[in-house]
Amino acid sequence: xxxxxxxxxxxxxxxxxPKAVLERLxxxxxxxxxxxxxxxxxxxxxxxxxxxxxxxxxxxxxxxDRDVLKALAK
Numbered sequence: 286x287x288x289x290x291x292x293x294x295x296x297x298x299x300x301x302x303p304k305a306v307l308e309r310l311x312x313x314x315x316x317x318x319x320x321x322x323x324x325x326x327x328x329x330x331x332x333x334x335x336x337x338x339x340x341x342x343x344x345x346x347x348x349x350d351r352d353v354l355k356a357l358a359k
Contacts, residue, residue: 289302310330
């Protein structure tokens with residue numbers, strides 16, 4: 286467990302993430318992180334859940350229309 290301290294940042298409140306946490310998230314200054322509410326609490330991730338849904342939809346289309354996509358690639 287890592288304890289984080291909330292700090293004032295302008296008119297907002299923020300948290301500084303230790304270097305080890307950033308390394309585990311594969312994140313650095315300027316990257317976007319996503320805080321997702323789960324049944325067990327909150328999860329902090331660098332992966333956009335909306336993008337994951339779009340990728341799943343694209344993969345389904347690619348599987349269904351494989352022949353069409355091959356023809357278009359020529």
